[in-house]
Amino acid sequence: MMQDWEKDKILADSIRDALETQEEQYSPGAWENFVNLRKRRRRIVYLKTGTGIAASLLGIWLVIQVLVPEAINNRIETRHITYEKSEQSKEWTENNTITNEDPSHRVHVAREGKTSLPTKSEQTGTELILEEIDVRTEEIPQADAVESIALLDGLPDKPSGGADFTDSLMIEDGQSNPEPEKFVRWIHDEMETARVPAEKLKSGPDRVRFGVHFSPGFNSTSSNSTFAFAGGISADFRLTRRLGLSTGIMAAQQNVVLQQQNNQFMGLGKETTASMLFLDVPLNLTWKFHSDKSTSYYVSGGISSLAYLDEDYRNKTTTQELVEVVREENGQESVEYAVVTRETVTSESVRSFQSFDLAGRLNLMVGLEQQLAPGLYFHVEPYLKIPLSGLGAQNLRFTTSGIRCKVSF
Amino acid sequence: MASFFEEIQLGVDNYRNEGLREIIRKCCRKDKKSQEILYKQFYGYALSIALIYNKQRDDAIDIVNDSFMKVFAEISKFDPEKPFKIWLRKIVINSSIDQFRRRKRNSFYDESSSVLVPDQNPTVISSLTAGEVLRLLNQLPDIQKMVFSLYEMEGFSHEEIGSMLNIPVSSSRVYLTRAKKKLRKLFPLYFDIYDAGLGKR
Numbered sequence: 001m002m003q004d005w006e007k008d009k010i011l012a013d014s015i016r017d018a019l020e021t022q023e024e025q026y027s028p029g030a031w032e033n034f035v036n037l038r039k040r041r042r043r044i045v046y047l048k049t050g051t052g053i054a055a056s057l058l059g060i061w062l063v064i065q066v067l068v069p070e071a072i073n074n075r076i077e078t079r080h081i082t083y084e085k086s087e088q089s090k091e092w093t094e095n096n097t098i099t100n101e102d103p104s105h106r107v108h109v110a111r112e113g114k115t116s117l118p119t120k121s122e123q124t125g126t127e128l129i130l131e132e133i134d135v136r137t138e139e140i141p142q143a144d145a146v147e148s149i150a151l152l153d154g155l156p157d158k159p160s161g162g163a164d165f166t167d168s169l170m171i172e173d174g175q176s177n178p179e180p181e182k183f184v185r186w187i188h189d190e191m192e193t194a195r196v197p198a199e200k201l202k203s204g205p206d207r208v209r210f211g212v213h214f215s216p217g218f219n220s221t222s223s224n225s226t227f228a229f230a231g232g233i234s235a236d237f238r239l240t241r242r243l244g245l246s247t248g249i250m251a252a253q254q255n256v257v258l259q260q261q262n263n264q265f266m267g268l269g270k271e272t273t274a275s276m277l278f279l280d281v282p283l284n285l286t287w288k289f290h291s292d293k294s295t296s297y298y299v300s301g302g303i304s305s306l307a308y309l310d311e312d313y314r315n316k317t318t319t320q321e322l323v324e325v326v327r328e329e330n331g332q333e334s335v336e337y338a339v340v341t342r343e344t345v346t347s348e349s350v351r352s353f354q355s356f357d358l359a360g361r362l363n364l365m366v367g368l369e370q371q372l373a374p375g376l377y378f379h380v381e382p383y384l385k386i387p388l389s390g391l392g393a394q395n396l397r398f399t400t401s402g403i404r405c406k407v408s409f
Numbered sequence: 410m411a412s413f414f415e416e417i418q419l420g421v422d423n424y425r426n427e428g429l430r431e432i433i434r435k436c437c438r439k440d441k442k443s444q445e446i447l448y449k450q451f452y453g454y455a456l457s458i459a460l461i462y463n464k465q466r467d468d469a470i471d472i473v474n475d476s477f478m479k480v481f482a483e484i485s486k487f488d489p490e491k492p493f494k495i496w497l498r499k500i501v502i503n504s505s506i507d508q509f510r511r512r513k514r515n516s517f518y519d520e521s522s523s524v525l526v527p528d529q530n531p532t533v534i535s536s537l538t539a540g541e542v543l544r545l546l547n548q549l550p551d552i553q554k555m556v557f558s559l560y561e562m563e564g565f566s567h568e569e570i571g572s573m574l575n576i577p578v579s580s581s582r583v584y585l586t587r588a589k590k591k592l593r594k595l596f597p598l599y600f601d602i603y604d605a606g607l608g609k610r
Contacts, residue, residue: 023454
């Protein structure tokens with residue numbers, strides 16, 4: 001009687017022998033399936049990478065919004081408010097509400113009014129200024145005054161343009177002075193000069209807007225339509241208030257199926273299936289034809305240049321042929337002719353950056369821009385890309401249409 | 410002439426095959442045609458390995474595809490001094506283990522649910538084909554089949570199997586013992602014949 005371990009050994013040996021000498025056969029179509037699977041996975045990787053980049057950009061933008069521009073914004077806002085309310089300070093000056101105050105203090109008060117507003121931006125300028133004055137008229141330590149001057153970089157100690165500041169002090173002395181408005185005008189001028197750089201600063205980020213976009217769509221040929229998608233980054237440059245220039249880079253995965261007549265002798269048909277991955281670099285002019293507070297509508301047009309990263313073509317040609325069929329009946333040979341349909345499939349792969357189409361497509365687009373938050377915009381852009389020449393290594397002509405969803409900042 | 414498996418066993422350098430050397434060199438340059446040739450040449454071999462570790466043929470094909478993706482991605486790191494088949498075999502086995510770990514994480518395995526169905530025509534073991542052996546192995550629960558294959562086919566120790574499958578070493582021993590016990594039950598006729606001296610391998 002055999003022991004269990006002996007049986008196990010024999011069993012293991014026989015299993016090993018049986019499996020190790022065995023080799024499966026190649027299944028037809030396995031390579032094609034593998035190629036498709038690899039493409040699908042690549043697409044997923046691209047999508048994940050795109051999403052990651054978009055998330056990173058969004059994160060960086062949020063960090064910048066939260067941390068960096070706080071001080072600049074405060075400064076800009078302060079100056080604006082001060083300027084807007086200076087009309088009322090004029091009224092205040094004319095009413096001689098300030099009395100018996102050291103002139104240097106008063107200058108500081110007025111200036112302090114400009115720099116101390118950001119935390120109270122919801123209050124009216126008059127209230128704020130008067131509030132400041134109340135504080136100052138009670139007792140203003142010299143140190144505070146000096147500090148407030150320090151906050152006003154760029155403002156001269158003395159009004160420019162010949163406006164003598166000491167003139168305004170005469171109001172305090174109770175002298176009839178016809179020039180209290182000079183002080184106010186000087187304040188205006190100063191505010192105006194302060195406002196210009198503020199506007200410049202404010203308008204800075206709008207001159208260039210960066211965006212991340214994703215575009216599902218369809219490729220249409222004369223015979224077929226297939227799904228396509230693309231995604232990328234964009235940069236929009238503002239040329240004038242309504243006119244802009246857009247560029248960027250977009251990775252597009254396009255599948256094209258084209259069925260054509262086979263013009264060969266006894267040809268039936270020809271079908272080309274292409275799978276292409278390419279970079280699309282557009283250059284578009286954008287005209288905003290309608291804008292309101294947070295929404296803009298625009299049209300855009302331009303050209304795209306293409307650089308191909310991967311091109312796979314599968315050409316199936318169907319032809320008919322006459323073949324001889326030899327038959328033997330009762331010892332006699334007879335030859336018959338039969339028509340057979342033959343399908344020939346050829347595959348072609350083109351390496352990266354072997355094909356380029358400079359100005360290969362015409363871009364047409366209409367768009368809607370919606371402000372989501374300050375500095376953050378969402379765009380919906382139905383588009384049409386028309387080929388200006390044959391595209392890719394096999395010069396295919398296909399039109400791409402779809403909707404581009406973009407977030408810009 | 411030695412078969413591919415014998416070449417592996419004997420450590421014969423596949424590089425005596427100049428064609429394969431050229432194909433691998435082109436694969437390093439991402440040449441698609443060469444990748445296709447390599448895939449088609451070794452698909453059957455990879456599938457036969459994957460089938461040992463996967464019950465479903467579709468799963469095995471997925472493993473083969475995964476393995477070839479790794480092969481094409483890492484082929485520049487392939488040591489030309491070693492036979493290509495051994496390298497491919499390692500990749501297929503590692504892919505199978507990864508797949509097994511993923512399945513283990515995602516599904517609850519009930520060992521008692523596996524049913525032992527004796528082979529309909531066990532005859533003698535010498536006439537068993539690879540397909541029949543695979544069918545018999547597929548009667549084992551996944552974990553037992555995996556441990557049995559890694560231990561008996563690949564020669565891994567229980568410590569190595571434990572670390573690969575994230576199970577204790579003692580569990581690996583237990584699974585192997587159970588697997589062998591179940592397999593013994595699947596060959597009653599053979600052992601009867603063998604014991605009676607009627608069957609001879």
